[in-house]
Amino acid sequence: MMQCRPQHAGKARTSRAEQARAALASALVSLLAACTGSEEPAQSSNDSFQSFDPQVQRIVGGDPAIGRAIAAAYECGVCHVIPGIRGAHGIVGPPLTDFARRQYIGGIVPNHPTVLVRWVKDAPSIAPNTGMPSFDMTEDEARHVAAYLYTLR
């Protein structure tokens, strides 16, 4: 999808070396994720999901489809690149591509479901220096959004 790409024109074009490094890093990360992810037990019995997908199941009561809509409505894409959301090509925060395979959230805390829900809603409470504001968002909304983020892999 074109809209998932980082910025096209402009100064922030990554060099070839950086791209290679990024590719290597993402390959390593995906290896790790493959090992850990498959062993992770299902944490929820949410029956709206027919297929068994451990990463999706990590958020109790989170519906990725609703989460995607909510992320789109908040326009999280103003700051982040988010696959699957139109116009989400922000360059303020980190891109959320492959988010399910990220080891850390914002490079600060381990990528763990309960942390992620809190981060989505109120990042400054975890990382006081972050530029990501705390949102006037319900707990459920944050869960949905987190569930969506775990579909990005």
Place this chain on the structure above:
Amino acid sequence: MSDTTYEGGIADTRARQQDTPVHLPNSTPRPEGELERLKQVWRAPRGFHFLSAVNNNYVGVWYVGAALLFFVLAGALALIIRTQLAQPEFRLIGHDLYNQLFTMHGTIMMFLFAVPMVEAMGVYLLPNMQAARDLPFPRLSAYAFWAYFIGGTAFFTSLFFGLAPNGGWFMYPPLTSYKYSPGINADFWLLGIGFIEISAIAGAIEIIVGILKTRAPGQSLDKLPIYSWAMLIFALMIVFAFPAIITATLLLEIERAFHWPFFIAEQGGDPLLWQHLFWFFGHPEVYVIFLPAAGMVSMMVPTMAQTPLSGYRLVVLAIIATGFLSFGLWVHHMFTTGLPTLSLNFFSAASMAVAIPSGIQVFAWISTIASGKLQMRTPTYFLLGFLFIFVLGGLTGVMVAVVPFDWQAHDTYFVVAHFHYVLIGGMVFPIFAAFYYWAPTASSRPLSETLGKWVFWLMFIGVNVTFFTMHITGLMGMPRRTYTYIAEMGWGTLNMISTLGSYMIGLGVLIFLVDLAKNFRPFRGENAGNVWNAGTLEWLPSENYQTRSIPIITSREPIWDQPNLAEDVKAGRYFLPGAQTGGRETIITSPIDARPQYILQLPGPSWPTVLAALFTACFFLGLTIKLYIPALVCGILAIAFVIWWLWGSDPGPAVDPEIDVGGGLVLPTYMTGSMSHSWWAMIVLILVTGTVFACLIFSYFFLWTVNPDIWPRSGEALPWFGWPIGAALLYVASSALIWFAGRRLSHVPERSSWPTRIALILAVPLILGAVSLEVLGQLSTEVRPTDSGYGAVVYMLSSFQGFFVTVLSVMALYTVARSLTGRLNRVRRSTFDNTHLFWHYGVAQGLVALVVVHIFPRLLG
């Protein structure tokens, strides 16, 4: 003259079926070597020199090819645009490139495809249809072609440097003026398009004179092919409409370069002045594109139905009415600018009225179909497709002519849908029908019927899928010229459908190109012949010299109505079966009833023409990219080559001053005065310049009505009255000298030609002095052109006159040079006559400008 055999009547074609001339002018067998000589004279140059060909059969085909190239290129741009819009917030291209692309798509389609294409078809078809050996000014059409092709290519390449214009195809200031468009992108548009318009006007002059003066004997106005009628009105519309855009681009370019505020509201200019001038051109432009296409349809429908056109005279009337009405509805592009209700209503009514002539033509075609039996061949498919699409576009056109509806639809995708229906329906489909229909006259092989039907269905379905959808997109509120839209607007699906449709059109055009590559074989000296069993003269057996002999015709469909015509023509039994003057030649006929008047000696291949076009293009390109020294050099070279090219024209009588073209009809080989083709061309040129001048005068009064406060109330800001009076006296004196020179030339040929020469030379400082007095007078006041709209327009009138007078001076000195080299005398005097006509016109124009600038403000008190 053997009048009785070919004198045209007004009666219906069918009634005159048997009225074929019984005694053909020339007897057979023809003398040995006559045909070989004719072939030899008209043979195209070989090898590299091929490019110097000027014959319409070559230039016309190149011209069509170049226009087709630009169609494909602009179409490719459209596909990029459509891909960008296929999904909301898509990021294929950024806003900057997108804005360049839509500007270039519109501009190229209008200025580099549509107008040149119809003009090119005219250059190619008209001499064929009128059984002339060529158009009267072959080198002018070659110049028009090369200038257009070189200039257009340079214009297109601006895209690759990111310098393409991005102000929209109608370039509204103030967005396109120096403040908001500081780059040279807008200059590419202004200079590039201004230049290409000049080429279009050159072509129009050629076409008008060609239609009026080079016809088959007997092809009186009531037997003129509808296509010729359409092209005549088309060319006249160019003559009156294009000067408006030339004036507008001139004013805007001067505003950008020198900051003369024609369109800057804070300084007493008005952005609406641009809109009036632009649309005074822009609306007739639509009919400029449509009329020739409709003319083609009126030629093709009768052939495909194998019956003469129903309501010939109604169709001619409709074409003329369209020409007139189209100048009265430009304001319908400005319904949302807040004009007074009364003028909105007037232009709304006029916009609806113009639907009537189109209705007449549509029902005339249907009636023709009903009279005959429609042959379902590829051109017929395109003709029916045209009818479908064009009628739908016409109906939405009536809708947007209703003012309140336009308030909603204006500048939305509804309008985009509407004009694509009208232009694709009204022009592209007829042109594709024409490609399939007329290819056999140019190519030794017709185009493929099978591939043609693929092309048709892909294009027809594609156009409807793409553009019908856009009506809905527009009604749902999507404005045009937006590089993206927000997903929540709900326009995504509709746009995706439009994009898929546009790919279908692209595929159709691609298959057409394959068909051309496989089957189109021009320049082989042979053609596929009358494959459709058509009735008009372009289907006579022809080669590079057109028809072997020039027929006398007595009907609108001579091949149908005059038995044995093709064979007699080919055998050389009609007029001018060889190259009687020893060079290229054609018969000039009278404008109304097409009686032969004289033999026009035509020029052959010419390099100066090509080089003049090349350097003219380089001059404008140099100006655009601000390389002033190279531009100046190119400009001088261009003028030099034009003079070299002209030097060979006005050849005087041939070796035999009179020639027997057959049947005892003896025609002179040279002619001056109002019968001559060059006199007609000069009159048309005067109409063009007169219209430019009228547009400037309009600008003066328009700016006055908008900002009367900045006009000088009384004498103090106006020059002293002595200045204009002095200028006027000098103008009149220069005119008197030219008049004297003319009298000397006519009446006292045996005596010295020095008085003529001296009068011509003396007239030059007088007329230059007149303009200088006017400029000095303005400089003596406080007013400067950069001050206000008033200053700008007053100095503009002087500058225009200054340019004009410079041209007149060059013409006078050129005439003197011809006299000194023995190329000017009592008989051979077309050059002088043209200078003479243009001079008096220039003086009249100067006097009118003086009256407007100096007397009008004083009348205001």
Place this chain on the structure above:
Amino acid sequence: MRRSRFLAASLSCLTAAIGSISAASAQPSAILDRALMWIQSTMVTYGPSAGAIETLSWIMFIGGTLIFLLVLGLTAFAMFARPERRRWMTNRTFIISLGIVFPVVTLTALLIYGLILNRTIVTGEPPALRIEVVGERWWWRVHYVDAEGEIRLVSANEIRIPTGRPIEFVLKTQDVIHSFWVPSLAGKLDMIPGDVNVTRFSADRPGIYRGQCAEYCGEQHALMAFYVVAMPQAEFDAWYAVEAGPALEPTIPFIARGRELFIENGCGACHTVRGTPADGVIGPDLTHIGSRLSIAAGTYPNNIGTLAGWISSAQHLKPDNLMPSFGNLQGEELRAIAAYLESLK
């Protein structure tokens, strides 16, 4: 009318449903309702002016379709009917009656209808409110003016009006030509340098109606939208009273810090926040930005996240707009400024 509106509404709903986020069937979150506020259609109308044009549109669409079918039918008849049955089509009477008489009659009728409609749309009762809208590259400056033309209230990109009463819009531009257009309420009218155009229209019922610039005005013409928010008179009066006042004073330290940073970073050179030293007039007035629906001229919904993202990457989000990206702020500073702006209700 009712039926036609239903047709049009269902058409646009259908396409909206396919193209937008309404895939989530039951709305589990209030934010999703706010994201669906984009009504911008000439065929879903909520005002007498646009309504009259909608009726006209339907009459013309139906009439046009009938004429189109007639022409197609005649063409098919001319092609396929037996020659003796189509002989009536071959003479001049056929061309004259269908090519001249028929269009003259129908077009005259249409013209008269158009003129009458034009008159009913243009004239009307005296306006309840006068609002001056100034086109800018690429946003909308909004002035509420009194009878003398004095500016009483400055806002941007959002026009709140009371329902049911005609509002006079005085349209101007600071730079290039723009066009003011709220399809669900009325047709468009251009904003032309040196000219002042005036139009009047009203909204039948409370709602949020989207408008968009309809004359190409350069780089970011595509992202130059605004909202007309129609509300009951009482609500409007309450809103107006708050809006006319100065900006709210921050009470929370973090937000107060945001205000300081706003001033320190020179935002006031372009923006005005009444009641603070910020008095710039180049950009939109931000005195009550927190109460607006959108930022960046209808491009993004207004929340603390989009505000922060816009401040730090305005040039990325809307390239070539006149606001620079502020990439120099610390994360916390960025949040503070965004929080301050969000607090300006």
